[in-house]
Amino acid sequence: MTSTDETDAVGRPMPQFPEPAVLFGHGPARIIAMCNQKGGVGKTTTTINLGACLAELGRRVLIVDFDPQGAASVGLGVNANELDLTIYNLLMDRSADITEIIRPTAIENLDVLPANIDLSAAEVQLVGEVARESVLARVLRPVLDDYDVVLVDCQPSLGLLTVNALTAAHGVLIPLECEFFALRGVALLIETIEKVRDRLNPRLEIDGIVATMYDARTLHAREVVERVHEAFGDNLLHTVISRTVKFPDASVAAEPITTYAPSHAGAHAYRQLARELIARGDAA
Template sequence: MLEGFDNVVLGPTGRPVTVFPEPKPLKGHGPARIISLSNQKGGVGKTTTAINLAASLAEYGRKVLAIDFDPQGALSAGLGVPAHDVPTIYELMLGTIKDPREAIIETAFPNLHVIPANIDLSAAEVHLINEVARETILARIIAKVAGDYDVVLIDCQPSLGLLTVNALTAAHGVLIPLECEFFALRGVALLVETIEKVKDRLNPAIELDGILPTMYDARTLHSREVLERVVETFGDSVFQTVIGRTVKFPDASVAGSPITSFAPTHQAADAYRQLARELISRGAVA
């Protein structure tokens, strides 16, 4: 409770808890707002967030295209879609496939489609190094289908190489998942600097949609101190939604299902639904 204010409850970020309303149904779909999920540090919950945010937005009636832009192909596996012997984002980047609709796969979850990726994507940077306007290839691919969707989520690989620059150049906004751990915090400044360079040189429209604290454990002083430091540094750019640490996430990944379907009543599923509502309330998604 805040001193002198009855009934005001503080959330993990130290700010008063906001109840984000259930979003109203959309009357039509598109054009999509494009959001890159990026962090050059691996293991921070980036793909987990891409999967479960996509599923949560789809639950609220938004048409979602999730693009697996990581050679590990974890997003594809986590949504139960094939990533081998099918067209992937790699063929689209190289231009061997021209129409992105050939690579789009409908998932088992309504309103949620995926463009998969596999290890072949790791060769893309080498093949594209001499291409003209190589930083804008992904933007041109997405432009062909943006009118069919309300939101496009790009799950970036954990690096700041050419693929990530492509994702940032294509995006309207960036969502940064940040593990509540000290070494994860150190790299965010470098990522923000990269976003500013892309904004200055390639994509003036890009903005930081927010920083999402992940793997939070309220029982540990370290988690609480890191979260406090993040809020002190980035202020309102930090989402009020905080994603806790739970074994349900790897269990859901093995099952090839978002946690919102695998364990729909679990608090982690509720947290991602809240993130979807918060993004809609912020105007980052229609």
């Protein structure tokens, strides 16, 4: 990983992330929870586009839609409201077969485990379960050898579903919108991650914080990124995702930006993010 003459958003030398080696086999998957209790920070956009870019690099990727809004499912062309079986059934019924519920997407190597509003009931129904925090880990176990990376798109809360995602995960990627209100919640999220690590999942680590909705023209965005770097050091990834109308346009088209506008700067940024995570050892 050699450095270029360029610098990143906080003035660090920008490394040259190499094209990853070809994989000759798949699995076991590394599970990454995409987590931030604040809504509207680019979690689902990052989940979909990072998943598509990892798939483009020959990785087999499963996106787990773990938000009752079902945005990741819709963003990948799956109308989860028309499905009889979703991840809710897997959480509630031990006899449900995950391989029957996983859906292929239009992107080669990229599958989705869909969710819809039914999932909102799971949080209440799981409260009385034994080992309620580790239900998602049980659900995913049968397919981990089929994938290289599993990305869990968490809901914007620190409730039982998010704790399930953190308990199942090897790492956490925190998409952070470049504005001060988003910054305030990160300390609480880090505290929750540390509690889960101490009590439920000792292997859990923070893979990084990725700055989203960045606008280099505004002092505000630059200051937020500087503050994140001061507080979290190299946990702030080099890659930043700039604000662009192309992301919502791609969402409306129900496809990742890599196929909707493959030569757009946003597509290049997510490809760089995928290479950065692989280079750091945080993805296969």
